Amino acid sequence: MTADTALPLHIRGLTKTFGDAAALVELDVSVPQGQVLALLGASGCGKTTLLRCIAGLMAPDAGEILIQGQVVADRNRCLPPERRKLGMVFQDYALWPHMTIGENLAFPLHMQGLGRSERSRRIQWALELVGLGGMAGRSPDTLSGGQQQRVALARAVVGQPRLLLMDEPLSNLDKSLREQLALEIRTLIDELGLTAVFVTHDQQEAYALADRVAVMQKVALPNWLRRKAFITPRLRRTSPAFWMPAPCWRGSYYTKPYCWAGKRSRFAPSTLTKAQSRFCFPGAA
Numbered sequence: 001m002t003a004d005t006a007l008p009l010h011i012r013g014l015t016k017t018f019g020d021a022a023a024l025v026e027l028d029v030s031v032p033q034g035q036v037l038a039l040l041g042a043s044g045c046g047k048t049t050l051l052r053c054i055a056g057l058m059a060p061d062a063g064e065i066l067i068q069g070q071v072v073a074d075r076n077r078c079l080p081p082e083r084r085k086l087g088m089v090f091q092d093y094a095l096w097p098h099m100t101i102g103e104n105l106a107f108p109l110h111m112q113g114l115g116r117s118e119r120s121r122r123i124q125w126a127l128e129l130v131g132l133g134g135m136a137g138r139s140p141d142t143l144s145g146g147q148q149q150r151v152a153l154a155r156a157v158v159g160q161p162r163l164l165l166m167d168e169p170l171s172n173l174d175k176s177l178r179e180q181l182a183l184e185i186r187t188l189i190d191e192l193g194l195t196a197v198f199v200t201h202d203q204q205e206a207y208a209l210a211d212r213v214a215v216m217q218k219v220a221l222p223n224w225l226r227r228k229a230f231i232t233p234r235l236r237r238t239s240p241a242f243w244m245p246a247p248c249w250r251g252s253y254y255t256k257p258y259c260w261a262g263k264r265s266r267f268a269p270s271t272l273t274k275a276q277s278r279f280c281f282p283g284a285a
Helices: 045-056 101-111 116-129 145-157 175-192 203-209 274-280
Strands: 011-020 020-029 036-040 062-066 071-072 086-089 163-167 194-200 210-215 237-240 244-245 259-262 264-265
Touching: 011 045, 020 045, 036 203, 036 244, 045 086, 045 163, 071 274, 086 145, 101 116, 101 145, 101 175, 145 163, 145 175, 175 244, 194 203, 194 259
Parallel strands: 036 194, 036 210, 086 163, 163 194
Antiparallel strands: 011 020, 011 062, 062 071, 237 244, 259 264
16 A cells, blocks of 8 residues: 555546536545645536545546545445545535434434444534534524534534545635634644545635645646646634635636735746636636
8 A cells, every 4th residue: 555545535537527528537636634625616617526426425437536545436336425434514514304413413323333322422522522512402493504514514523534525514604604613613623633625616715724725627627737726825823723824825826916914915827828827717817
């Protein structure tokens, strides 16, 4: 087993098509232990398709997906989600309304075959972790949107997953609550030492939560930019557990002046042509 294949997530040559439309073409991605990768791009660029392939909700047409060295998908196999030991946070929370909060959290533990006492201990631990201790007996429809998202996050981590996946986890919340939960999610990921991949179309959310950002558009990560599409933000600490991007964002995302915290900066990579720089995002001409 090589160092690359032992990573929490390693993808080689992943391809997925829908009829004549290509969503992913020969995609290569690796995520080191303890890092958060954001898949950033507009609707239809393939970011959710990639997340669903990692989760086992969709089978790729070609390529390999390895999770901690285990091949979970290739041309000959596609392990179902329950056998991948992943945590998933959905955009719409996906909480079962006929179950209590505790029962929602108990479901993945039951699928793992854990006993009742261990399930109860894990549920209490996860709810206290997200600030909802003592609410195991309540129904999801009695909670606010922010509380429901915390329940979804608790359910994702209660099974101690090998990899955490999040599909636009903050898009249904208002701005102030998004900022608060972004801080809480990143703090939780750091405390538990998790490796995570999340999908977003929000630039600030991506740079606030992620260690690396993969910018995607149309057919994801074409050959000429497959290595350059990963951006490592220059970071500055704004609190003991929270990082925000520094004024100059490295990579190909912006090619014209951008204002951050009253400071003006410009980054125009000489390696990209003007036409290629439009890959960066609408408006970054």
